[in-house]
Amino acid sequence: MKFIGILFLLSGWMLTMAAIVLLPRVGTRTAFLAAGGAVEAVGLALIVRAHRLAIEGD
């Protein structure tokens, strides 16, 4: 699960990069940056969940 979370983090960052390069309008750029942030938040949540499961299993 941790590695899926890492992939989510990278995906969110790529979404941010794509928004900067491909979207010239402020509104759409902001929306896609927010989406990138949301994807990164999901990634963090997955890693935290995996970490908690690991320490509870010890």
Add this chain to the structure above:
Amino acid sequence: MTIAIQPLSESEFVLCAILVLMVPLAIAGLVMLNVGLGRARSAAHSVLGALCILAVAAITYIVFGFGIEGAPGLPEHAAIIAGKPWNWIAVSPWFLRSISSASASTTLTVLLQLFGISLAAQIPWGSGSDRWKLRAACISTVLFAGFLYPLFANWVWSGGWLAQLGANYGLGRGFMDPAGASTMQALGGLTALAIIWIVGPRSGKFVRGEMPAVYPAHHILYVLIGCLIMLGGWIGLNGAGALLFAGIPAERIPLVAINTVLCASGSLLTAFFVTRFRFGKPDASLSANGWVAGLSASSAICSSVTPAGAVLIGLMLGGAISFIAEALELHFGLDDPSGGISMHAVGGIWGLLVVGFMGHLGVPRSGQMLAQLTGILTLVGFALPCAYVLNLLLSKLVPYRATSEGDYHGMDVYELGAGAYPEFYMQNDDIPR
């Protein structure tokens, strides 16, 4: 707009040199804070480790870190994406071979970053204390000082793509971080998070069905005096960074120092009163958390907000910091003895964020806000995964976590063969956990 290192007049050079030479105070204060917040049975290990990490970080940065980071005007690799140049890594010679022909301000920049990188490298060491092996920490520092920090610093300070967001895409003045809230504080804090995920909690910290065990700070005076010493270092760091990276004129340096003090003060006071109301009495270590988080945030805002704004930013941060520190332990399962994540990562990111909507940079706030957000999302979405995956791979070659013997005896006896306080009996501290 590409951020260029400003040419300095003679008087500015002298002032900047004095400010840069104050930065080691920040390192000394942070080491005191880390050792004070840790356990007595690992105190000598903590301080010796801090010295070793400083040495490894400094040598690594000089050998090849600066080659990756470079400086404005030095050769860069640039990718052309949709017709715009994206500078992403420098190709300067190793061993600082280009320094003899460099300008005085570039030489000062190298010295500032030598201290800054040593400061940032202490953050993961504090968070992994009492279970992270010294040899592994030194090797991890090579990774941090030789790759992660220089790469991100290139993007922010050496005319890299984050600095160019303004010129290339009309996002304000590009990502603004005059004194290392991203490159030193947030990056150090996020690397600390990766290290905690890898080494896991101290033995006995989290037991199923019970509240997390509390290992109180072993020397709160070290913690609080360390906070005071750090202030001097941070004024030097922020002042020198504002001169070199934000192009602030020398006559505005007192304002930078005022903002630094006010941000930390606001943060400390709210942390003090919030813990007073939550727990009945003020909590010294959480108040220190608030102070350092305020200092971390000040590195981003010091040159671009008003004094009232600096107080407000500190007040908001300090109000949240005790809740954040608690949530990281209780809900996220993170055993962070020195509070590196809440103080440096959260404080630094908060400062970077508020520059977007409270900074007076002479550009539209919407664009600046997007530039700041891009930098923050790059820290979390790129730097954190890099730190985690690279350290995880490294930990397969060099074990990071101390064995159960280290958990039993403490790191002083386990790795150094003797404790920090051989003539004192530490109550309960030799009980295995």
